[in-house]
Amino acid sequence: MKRVVVGLSGGVDSSVAAYLLKEQGYEVIGLFMKNWHDDSVTISNECPWLEDSNDALLVAEKLGIPFQTVDLSEQYKEKIVDYMFKEYENGRTPNPDVLCNREIKFDVFMKIALTLGANFVATGHYCRKGEIEVDGKPVYQLLSGKDDNKDQSYFLCQLSQEQLAKSLFPIGELTKPQVREIALQLDLVTAEKKDSQGLCFIGKVRLPEFLQQQLQPKEGLIYEIPADSEIYNTSKPTFNSLEEELIFESTSIKYNSESGKAVGKHQGAHYFTIGQRKGLNVGGTKEALFIIATDVKSNAIYTGQGHNHPGLFKKALKVNSSEIHWVREDLKLKNGESMQVMARIRYRQELQQATLYQFESGLYVYFDQPQSAITEGQFVAWNIEDELVGSGVIS
Incomplete structure (x- = not known):
């Protein structure tokens, strides 16, 4: 036995x-x-x-x-x-x-x-x-x-x-x-x-x-970024390589205090996460405010109205080389290789069609459709049919 x-x-x-x-x-x-x-x-x-x-x-x-x-x-x-x-x-x-x-x-x-x-x-x-x-x-x-x-x-x-x-x-x-x-x-x-x-x-x-218990409260400002902000209307640059394009698509927009207007205060940017809408205590907006970015250095939180706000969406994410994990080591990609997969960036999310691209600098996950609230520190996992073959920490 x-x-x-x-x-x-x-x-x-x-x-x-x-x-x-x-x-x-x-x-x-x-x-x-x-x-x-x-x-x-x-x-x-x-x-x-x-x-x-x-x-x-x-x-x-x-x-x-x-x-x-x-x-x-x-x-x-x-x-x-x-x-x-x-x-x-x-x-x-x-x-x-x-x-x-x-x-x-x-x-x-x-x-x-x-x-x-x-x-x-x-x-x-x-x-x-x-x-x-x-x-x-x-x-x-x-x-x-x-x-x-x-x-x-x-x-x-x-x-x-x-x-x-x-x-x-x-x-x-x-x-x-x-x-x-x-x-x-x-x-x-x-x-x-x-x-x-x-x-x-x-x-x-x-x-x-x-x-x-460990992270001290620290008052900071909550900013609202309008959906029609210039930030979202900049034209795409021309890329010299696929890697350049993937870097561009996976890089988060950098907001600052000039990007929008201050609409409230919070007790510490480190308590909040992208996609969150509870706990902001800001009223008077037509649609609910969603967090589109946090900046722990300047202790600022950036928000946008509604779950379709352009600041929530990105088409790609990166996993640093040290944080790529293959459950199926025999399927591991070599530099320059790619693979069609179904991926998810959170539990209970429907699997999404995506392509993995492996480079020296890390692994990029490029989605067919833009994804909402890709969050640093969370795990992206990828499947081939009903088999989960690998994962990594979103950087």
Whole structure:
């Protein structure tokens, strides 16, 4: 019997994952990760880890599998929380869920599982794993979950072949309603539990308050840029090369105080992100204001009215060489090569047609259609059909 350690989170997905593995004849161990101590910044009762660990324990008892809790809060603080603070401080918007999978669940947690003699680690992610042979060696595929509405392969876009080799995703072939149905039939305590929201394992966090622990509030101005501003009407230069054109298309417009009019104040540009419309507290505009740019150096926020404002859209983005990650290393592009893909720049976004272009300076993702709110620090992931083959941090 192969031994599997399941990351039991106290939710319905991981509960059913554990049950399915047991049914398939694996020796299953349930492990709950405690990753956070500071309750002062979570919104009360939204995701208290005590309740979750208790639910995980009840599920393990019901399924008759051994259970224990591991405290990873030190590693979580260092690898996720500190990284988040640093990114926000630099005016980028990180994705803690993607990092949490790469750095915690499929690294620190996986190593603990292996010391318990596990052959695999399993999670309740809605995705699937495939295996093919390339040049006589096994190559693992990260495939989207069967439930289009819940596909979570994007959150695993930074996994390596080594991590995938030891991973199992038991519910990837099921839809969410099917998973809940199984849990109801088994009378599991998690059967009708709401999905957890917010930061991986911390729960719902008041982000500004969370960030204020380290990033001091600093008053600055909010500017509004009119949609018919001259900035958007400049004619395109002529390019001497494709790379020049891609640099142009992926470079953000530089705004300054002369670009528009001051319409309000904020408490720190580092608390805000592109595409955001909540929390600005500026009234009196015909359409809602959306953030089109932030500048942490001058502590200014630039906004535009409506979700079709030209300042929100770009056709290309760049990933720096050091931040390109191929799940399928055998498909990695060489300098000068290109590839047709389907890409997304955030979870739950519909896949978009795009072309990857690899140069010495980095990788460019050029979309067929302009994309709204391309945000520095977030992850872009690219697929070939239903397989996620690579990803990178938007620079």
